[in-house]
Amino acid sequence: MSNVTTAVLELSSGSLTLSRPGTSDASLRAWSAADELLLKEAFAHLDAVPDAQVLVVDDQYGALTLGLSAWCPDVVADSAQLRAALTLNAELNPGSSAPGHVYSWGQPPPGQYDLILLRIPREADYLAWLLRWINGALTPGGVLLAAGMIKHLPDRSVDVFNAAVDVRNVSRAVKKARLITCGRGDETLDHWSGVWKGYELDGSGIRVIAMPAVFAREKLDQGTRLMLPHLQTALQACSPDARVLDLACGNGVLGLSALMAKPELEITFSDVSSQAVLSARHNTAAAFPSARALFVHADGVASDLEPFDLILLNPPFHEGGVVGDHIALRLFEQASRSLSARGRMLMVGNRHLGYHKSLRRFFPHIRQLDANPRFVVFEAWRH
Template identity: 55%
Template structure:
């Protein structure tokens, strides 16, 4: 990781982007534009909320103010800590809240990175309406190419737009004040689908969760192999649904062998909250553990079976760097005789990547778009 210098109103900031592809910066023009807009609106007594800061640029750029940071991604806490350590002397609150543990308002200024998903943006704006102070403002910004479809409509339905600032370096910031729409009254807060078979229940998720209203086609390729894989897990064994999303893979494993211990891990706090909701629909009291984590936590135990449908994009960056990190973590946390069952897009060539971490990699199923592999450390 190489530090790069970010020019902010608090001075020069040395920032790094942990775990990303080499050469990627820890900030972009949207961060610059948001901080410039915030500087002209902040008062000494302002209480500020930063939502979905990416790697800490916004939080550090507002150092010295009363700032609370809230993020869906588990990447931010470690990134923020790494960047605070590179900039000693700044007054920064290292505590990062998430959607399972939200801060209380009121906030005078909300600085928001606009997400790529329109539904998640609609959810956030409605939630912000509930914590914004009277007369408070929202600064929402992002790179123009990453703004979701229907952005104008989403803003108009939830808040009142005061000004659209001139675009700069292909970034845009919108200045708003609160509206009357609240997230608890929004009918699209939860969406889902019914999965027939052993898991005969409705699986639901919040807006930040991938494929929340339909079964992902990659997961569809993997599901038929779960019964045989789960049957091979030893008595008192342990399963991990890694990058779990709404938890459909782990829930399917539990439905077949409810006596097993099943863990769920995802970088998104809304995904973990969705798994909590879906677990409540299962009978009995299964033994589970939830990890809001980027990959597998160092303190996590070893697993007899890891189920994985890895994401291949992080924000606007597409590639295999996330999958490689998950493969590495999975290999470190496999019990003796344990296996990884994973699905991936055929064009990504995961059979080559898997062989960097596992001695045995076999193809189980292939379709024109997807391939399912089983991997283990034993030959």
Template identity: 60%
Template sequence: MTSDTLQTPKGALTLKRPGNTDRSLRAWDATDELLLEQMYARMPEGVGSRVLVVDDQFGALTLGLSSLAPESLADSASLSEALVLNGRLNGEVSVAAPKSWLTPPEGLFDVIVMRIPRQLDYLSWLLRWANEVLAPDGVLIAGGMIKHLPDRSAEVFSDLVQTKQVCPARKKARVVICGPGEQGLEGWQGQWKGYPLGEGGSVSGLPAVFARERLDIGTRLLLPDVRQAAAKLAPGSRVLDLACGNGVLGLEALAAQPALSVMFSDVSSQAVASARLNVERLAPDVEARFCHGDGVPEDAGAFDLILLNPPFHEGGVVGDHIALRLFQQAARHLAKSGQLLMVGNRHLGYHRSLKRYFPVVTQLQADPKFVVFSARHQSLGAGRS
């Protein structure tokens, strides 16, 4: 069992992961500790500086810096719920709701406090964006767990910002202090990357999007079943592309039956922006909605078909905890006669997990690494909703 208490320069914070039942998963790490220490060493209270926190995980940075009234920006929608939960756990600490890349805050900022992401392209995105919104004498304080830093991250920092200090590593984490560089996002060819899809089309994704440069092999295995299931749906049927990424599964359903009503939902704001761009470009006349959220919106209603390739990692944590939450939500929002189609890593044993929430689970496809399942509330011959 791990501790829920983070000691900060301003006192103790109690932090939990929303919806988590695994007590071994902590809601903060040494990166948060070191970033808070460095921030308060450089920013005494009352100096009136504008502070931005980027990609806080569960509120340690935003709440730990609450006395400085920071703004918060995160790609992940899960931060919103975490800030509410952990704000209550710490005496009703109130902070503004975080913004996302769908509606990022405008500069200029005196200080940006940032967790270094695992993806090298996303790190390049963040540093280029920081260069555009930092004040000329502004400071970037960036940190990460050493084992999670992307390869060549030091080279990217050297190329894009002015590295002023590399702090000594502590507790397997490292923090760097930087000034703004000159290169921004405009004209950067790495901002969008993609691959061909179907006849004459292609899909693109922003840097934080999973498998943005090539079709994921699990998704490839699932696509034939998506086409087959979508083609059988009546016009106007409701489809959910859950954890949509760049929107490939929902687009495949629309290619088979253009008269569907499709919702694209993802915890990543860059994924939602990417899916929206791809739908506007490849299927501009369809009925589509886009949701930046941690799973299925509570008011989403029922769906006739739900498509899912669930993430199996969250930051540095690998497992089935995200998939289990998505299965539970999908079960609540699947129409009585509807179907969930999903693909997952064979070793995670999703056939057992799915049976917790769906009475009828059928294996449709398999290869050495991935398995495709169909999950329903009732068998095909049991009547219709």
């Protein structure tokens, strides 16, 4: 714990010492003013209704969950990162306890709740999906407290709320954050056209669709488009039954393209987003029902997986509004330890992040395969 950078969140009920996993940058706190607003309003509500059943949705690093630990909230999060953050931060706060189970959208909580706290996501479609799901999870008299940093609220967020839930109050701005108090609305996920969106993979006849929290779900992103021609070359060096990892898989387009070339591959799809994993599973079942495929909801490369002959990666470059290479660096390190003796990583990244330098920290050998003004494709290997 000596290398953990911490900061103290002061609350009316006491204080929490919190760390943000995955970075040693002391300027990146494990909570925001939106979390403070949510907790302040939740405490006031729970003072009046102390036996309320509480659910926390998409807590990021545990501030909401641990701040409300006295009420034993259930927790659901799209990101697998929350599990490790809760474990770490519960150890830093002996008076607080992490829940025994963190639900995901692959296994959502089955109950109904009197109070739901939501960190508003940046994506309008995901917000619309969440609000419709929450309508089914709130008790008839239940309350939804939703908050976010104003600069990170999605476009049309007011319209998205009004279309789905009963908006009762919108707070003034506090430390550049805003709180929205809502009651249950009538809109649900049943027959909602926004659950799945997608596109046809060029010339393949395969339709790739995804849920709202998934990156580039409506069209093939330009980085992946630049990388795809080099995937065929990389696969030529692999045996027909090679082990391939689609890391940060999103909708699974890279892994699906690999299966198109070599259907006998043993392929693992892994992503920090549970909705991404669900989307990759759906697409693989539709296009390659007999594929030897494994689907893993994990923050990076799960430690119990066997080494891979080829790792495919289009790394995320932003997390909670913070743009940089910190996610990619962690994935590079994990990938370098997860390759077989002759294994290789094929990746594409934003040109301005200078991955030609950071890759050398983990791979003795790198080769640039392609580039355009925005993206660069690299091959990296250890031996």
